[in-house]
Amino acid sequence: MTKKDYIKLLETIGLYMELKGENTFKVSAYRKAAAALEQSQVPIDELADFTVLPGIGKGVSEVLNEYRATGESSLLEELKEAVPAGHIQMLKIRNLGAKKIVKLYKELNITTIDELKAACESHAVSGLTGFGKKTEETILQGIQDLETKKEHITIHEAVKLTGFINQTLEEAAHVKRFAVAGSHRRMKELSKDLDYIVVTDDALAAAKEIEAFTFIQHIEVSGQEKVSVTVKMDDLESGVDFRFTDDKGFVQMLNHFTGSKEHNVKMRQLAKARDEKVNEYGITLADGTLKQYDSEEAIYKHYQLNYIPPEMRDDVTAFEVEQSEILKLSDIRGDLHMHTTASDGAFELEEMIEACIQKGYDYMAITDHSRSLKVANGLSVERLLAQNQKIKELNQAYSEIDIYSGIEMDILPDGTLDYADDVLKELDYVIAAIHQSFNQSEEETMQRLINACQNPYVRQIAHPTGRLIGRRSGYAVNMAELIEVAGQTNTVLEINANPMRLDLSAEVIRQYPDIKLAINTDAHHTSHLEFMKYGVGTAIKGHVKREQVLNTLTREAFHDWLQKGKTT
């Protein structure tokens, strides 16, 4: 049983208890225990006594011990006897919670979504006290949405959607300022909806203006404080909340609605301990005055805390992290993976250089595709050496930036590399990557990756798992082994910053605190250089320290690192 199984058990117990009508604090105790387990960095098998974790006491630990010993939970079995399985599914229906489900069960003996649907259609539901015609319609709509709507949008879908929405908001007369909050600001790979904080002098006028946006399909909620809508653009659909505030309340509201829920609970507990109260409007001091700060840094400072970046607010472990070690976007001094028109990029070599200078970088590497990748117009040896020569000349012409000559070289299915060593030794920065034969066994795939790491000229493995978020899971990698070999051979692993990839992921990186990384955009267009913020966000989410990241080195230090070669 993995840690995930234990977490799932506690969460499932919580769900069943809620549906059984148990005390809400008891229910949340099980959820807190699940969160405590998730946040623990101790491997589950080494955790002899569960009660050492805050939030896990005698009761929960007995459940976990039984599960560890037998693989089962008598508590969960009892709950399953008492609660119809269909009720768990029914909880997924929007605007339908445990209380209503219990009432529908007691009054109409409804146990499944199908039965609920029939009861709504025959108007049996609206006959119950506390239920009306509207509720019946809401439930039917909720059932339909559950069947047709996707549960989440991916981060790259969120990037695309917010791009459109931002543009429209910028032109809105009653919108003075706005920002994205919520899970997308925390840079989650998947988001349930999008959250906007909107500064306005006239909330009702702004609401009216927003509700008239052409891409809004449905208005769910419309009030003084917020508007909730469904937006649809091309084939993308998502819920979007707009929260209204004035200039002074902006930062507090941004902080509150960035969450996460667990982060906010912790903040409120801190406030309470000081006899203060914090909510989306500000901090109410002990004497009753409302304090509103104009930066999030100041909010954390109020509690004698270091600033916690949004990416680290998914759980409360960030409250313990030393600020000086946290990576920042401005720490990145160069981008080491990008393409030009020589292979499948959209811009010329010189245009990519100019764009990197605009970004303020100290160095960059040009890494087009290698000869085997025919669909991407991969470079023959002749073209590669010619490009290498040209880059060395251009390097003389640009004093602002060091331009390194590289390649994104394919690791072929048989484990050999796409160029011989006597070609590779001419280059400054060789990246190896897998672009074909994704279906090989883990053993075959690992042999390819290990071969690449062991080559004396390969400095980096690009997008190490080959995954595309929400689309494909990538090839079979033994991550622990890859990281070990990469460490031994002084080969850097990439965080590919393209929001389709984010590979390695934050989840993986966090498990290996000593891993050496490079964060690169893999830009095929000058605008893709902006993806760096998603790569850095992923690193921050993975609690990466600045020292772990190759391209935080200064211009001179990076030059020295290259000169030194792979053997130390």
Added chain:
DNA sequence: GCCGTTTTCGGCCCGACTGTTTTCAGTCG
């Protein structure tokens, strides 16, 4: 069910919106 430098009992984070009510419960974030 968990927790404790004011507590081993009595708390446990806070507010908006909706629908069904006629003052509030349920749900969501």
